[in-house]
Amino acid sequence: MARFLVEDKVNELLDSMDGYDSMKLETTASKNDNDDENKPMKYPFQIQNNWKAMLCVANYFETNNQHLDWHSDKLTNIGPLPIIASLTFGATRVFRLKKTYDNNHTDSSTGIDGKGPKFSNHSTIYNIPLAHNMLIIMMPGCQEEYKHCVPTLTDSLHREHKQRQLKSENGIESGLGPVAGTKRFNLTFRMFHPKLANKSPTCPKCGKNMILRRMFKNAKTRGYYFWMCQSGYFGMNCDGFYYGKFDKINDFDDDSDVFTKDSRLASRWIADDDFAALKYLDDDWNGNGLKEEL
Ligand SMILES: O=C(O)CCC(=O)C(=O)O
Ligand SMILES: [Fe+2]
Structure with missing residues (x-):
């Protein structure tokens, strides 16, 4: 009810x-x-x-x-x-x-x-x-x-x-x-996301489930979604990592993965009042070396 x-x-x-x-x-x-x-x-x-x-x-x-x-x-x-x-x-x-x-x-x-x-x-x-x-x-x-x-x-x-x-x-x-x-x-x-119920990744290093998060600490990289190994999240020694890739996430005929190793394909959302992060978009920041920025 x-x-x-x-x-x-x-x-x-x-x-x-x-x-x-x-x-x-x-x-x-x-x-x-x-x-x-x-x-x-x-x-x-x-x-x-x-x-x-x-x-x-x-x-x-x-x-x-x-x-x-x-x-x-x-x-x-x-x-x-x-x-x-x-x-x-x-x-x-x-x-x-x-x-x-x-x-x-x-x-x-x-x-x-x-x-x-x-x-x-x-x-x-x-x-x-x-x-x-x-x-x-x-x-x-x-x-x-x-x-x-x-x-x-x-x-x-x-x-x-x-x-x-x-x-x-x-x-x-x-x-x-x-x-x-x-x-x-x-x-x-x-609400469950229909695509994430069966397409969310398992860790490329240890095979455990991964957790979806979003970078927020550094203005240069804020907004990028990423998957991290749940073992790593809970303090154990696994650094399994993918970027989130959601550009096709609402296209139900599309069967492509929701994760990628390629930082250029990583999905990002920045709030409209997050001027610090938006500044880097203007500066033509292209996501190269993204992981090093974490
Ligand atoms: O108790 C509340 O109002 C918040 C609960 C909550 O944040 C949660 O379950 O994640
Ligand atoms: Fe909560």
Whole structure:
């Protein structure tokens, strides 16, 4: 039931949009020709069909101390530029968002996430209280550009902010649900990418599954999608790697791979306000030596 309501809400929102004007891509991907003028224009790598809630994951927070650390949701099965919808039940908790990179310190870091020098991020943190029955929809680009978390309630609000919340008239009172108390659960809904269900690569070195990620730390390479071995991701010694190749990902008659060793074929998406990364497009940066830039 919740699934159909969420699907309706997401598709209603998509239909009400004029399209994303913030489209910036490189390599062979270009703006999609859309048959129906009234339909919202989507990013080329994004699933083009109506959104369907195919996968549902539940999180349960029994007490105010239970939390979810900073992360962005994995793209492995849902593909680039996904839509993820999250429905809250019970207690109000704060959902936080911050940019994955710092616009003011864009070139200060190198290395695949967690492996390179420590990355400092001074980005603004957005606090969004999620009350019972609220639906938050993370639109395409949100997983690529932002991390999110649900901190413990004590970490969530500064004292004065908390006071204001207590006095507010919109029902967000100290986070407690009238029936649920401190208990909160949320359902997150995702859509599988039809191509990635059976075309995602296995590691060329050890044969394990690979994880789809996007480079973000260095402005020169930000936006390139890549597959890394899950062993490497979980700290083991495998550096299996491919670039993501998504230019044909929405062409269902096309059976070509979604990965490549050739950096010139690598797929990239850059946000329209990411001027640091866009500058390198203007400078005729052609992706050569891309891996060395990681
Ligand atoms: O609990 C929430 O609102 C967020 C859940 C979430 O980020 C996740 O399941 O990946
Ligand atoms: Fe998440």
